[in-house]
Amino acid sequence: MSTPRDLMIVALDVAPSRPLGRGDLSLALAGAEAYDLLRTGTVRLRGDxxxxxxxxxxEDGLLAEAAAALVREEPYEPLPDWLWRRGRGLSSAYLAALEAEGQVTWERSRWLPFRGGRTVLSDTEARRRAAYRWAADEPVLLALAAAVGIREELTPGDPAVADDTALAVLAAVHDAVMELEAVRQRRAIEAAAFANVWRGA
Structure with missing residues (x-):
């Protein structure tokens, strides 16, 4: 079971509740990798x-890459820094891996999720596993999906994440996504201001 692979499949398989940003998804995938590495004992949290x-x-190739990318010298890397560093372009890496494995194919369409075509998921065991976790309201998968807009924000009626380590990862993902949105808004304001100055010149 790979949480980032399942998250990527769900992102391709479920109509999002809001426009899905590639950067948001990459941060969530990095968080999912951190969660799996923590869950399997490859790494542990020492503070943050x-x-x-x-x-x-x-065993998973991309998770092995994530493990190899860990900073192995003290004081080690803060989890938020890991999300930004590991998350750079990560959604494209997972999409390419799924495509290479025959998990997805491409069809031309006006809807452009990531590049010039529409992704079509094959009927594979990986897709069925991801669908099962999604239908079962697996708490960590739901929380990651909510953080990036694949589904609506969590409500009190949704399954709760009880593990403190998982909660720390989810909080870091949420903060990183909010920070990325703030950067987008600031750039949009700066671009609008520049356009106004240019028109007034």
């Missing part, structure tokens, strides 16, 4: 820092 542990590499 990811401290690698010795052990076998994850």
């Amino acid at each position: 820092r990811l401290a690698p542990l010795t052990g076998p590499d994850p």
Whole structure:
């Protein structure tokens, strides 16, 4: 089971509640990787820092890449920094991996989720597993999906995440997505101001 792969499949399979940003999804995928690495004992949280542990590499190729990318010298890397560094372009990497495995194909369409075509998910075991976790309201998967707009924000009636480590990862993802949105808004304001000055010149 790979939480980031399941999140990526869900992102391709479920109509989002708001426009889905590639950067938002990449941050959430990095958070999902951190969650899986923590869950399998590849790394542990020391305060807010990811401290690698010795052990076998994850079987999943992209998770193995994530494990190899961990900072292995003290004081180690803060989780928020990991999300930004590891998350750079991560949605494209997962999409390419799914495509290489035959999990997705492309059809030309006016709807452009990531590039010049529409993704079509194949009927595979990976898709069925992701669909099962989604239908079962798996708490971490739901929370990651809500953070990036794949589904509406969580409500008190949704399953709660009880694990403190998972909560720390989810909080870091939420903060990073909010920070990215703030950057977008600031750039939009700056661009509008520049356009107004240019028109007035």
